[in-house]
Every structure is written in C-alpha cells, then in structure tokens.
Amino acid sequence: MLSHRRENDVLVLTVHEDPGIGGRAALATAIEDFVRAFQPSPVLIVIDDAAATPATASAVLRARRRCGDLDVLFSASTHNASIRRLLEDNADSLGPGPVVHPRIDVAGDAAYGAAA
Template sequence: MLLSHSLDHGVLVITVHHAPGIGGRAELLSRIEGLVHAHKPAPVVITLEEPATDGAAVSVVLRVHRMCRDLGILMSVASASAPIRRVLEANTDTAGTHLVIHARTDTAVAAAFAAAA
C-alpha cells in the first residue's frame, strides 16, 4: 500500500508508506490531490514514513503544498527524518502560506486542528 488516509478531528491525515520512485510520482500526486479536493476545506497533514523519504516523495509534497496554498487549505508535513525535514524546509516555496513541518504526526494534527478552529 503506497498511502492511506484518515480524518482526525476534521484534519485529513495522509500517510505515505513507501517511496513512489520517479515512476510512481505522478500516481502519488494524483491520489493525494484527489483526497485533498474530496475533503476540502479540511486542513491536510501529510506524514512521510521512513521508507517514503526519497526525492520523489519530497517533490510530491512540495507540489501538493503549492496546490493547497492556491486553494487556501492549511497543509503540514510530519516526518521523523530530520534530513527530510531540512530538505523540505530548504525547498519550500516561500510565497504565500508557509509549509509547517513537524517531527510527529500527532503534533501536526493538533496544530492543524487548533489553527483551523
């Protein structure tokens, strides 16, 4: 399973379980975009599990962030990987809403819930 999703206190939580690789990047992006559109205007938290921390997954997260920003949807990312958090921070588009990056999913969900309330 590439990804799963759930709603937690009105926050759409999308967990990417495995790296999509270059060949799977478009599919991952399409699936996440579909989930975001289906649940808008719910805030979004994307969790990158350890096996999902590759360049293709990071690229998808950054593209989804731009889409969420354009739609006015709050988006956060959670990853236990400090190197991935640094890469996300360094490559985030600084125009508009800033991408919020957390080390833990529960913290990201709580912050998104509080910000949306």
C-alpha cells in the same frame, strides 16, 4: 502507498512507501484528489520512514503547489530530518511554506488547533 483518515476534522494522509522517480506525479495527484474531496479541512501529510525519500518530498511539494489556490492549511510530519529540511528549503518559492513537524502527534494537534 497512500492511506487516509479523518482525525478531529483534519485530513491525515500517510505515505507508506517511496513512490520512486516515476511515481511522483501519481502520488501528487492522489494527494491533490484527497485535498479537493475533503476541503476545507486542513491536511497533514505523514511520511513514514520507508517513504522518507527525495521523491516523496518532491511529490508532497508538487501537491502543495497544486493545492495552493484552495486556501487549505497544509502541513507535514516525518521523523527524517533531511526530508524535513528538503520540504522546508524547497517551499520558499511557493509562498509561506508548509509547517513541517518531526512528531506526528504535535503535527496533528497543531493542524486541529488551526482548524478550530
């Protein structure tokens, strides 16, 4: 469901499949565990097309909320416009929202630039 790699000092987490309603908490916890393990590296969450669902967006927002006190740059990338809007619209209550990119290469470059 979730894979990770380091790319130019950025932790890239890729969500490969929909966690479903019942798997949201587990996915959020897995993301949080990686963020804690690799902090202070910026984090880029890549949401594959098969995982571009409201449940995934909910898990990403939950992980971002939990990791907010770590002062870690948190961004996301998905090709799915409705999921990008969902991430952006529902992050308002969490302070500055995550940067959400439609292109993975741009998101990676932006996260790396912020880390440098």
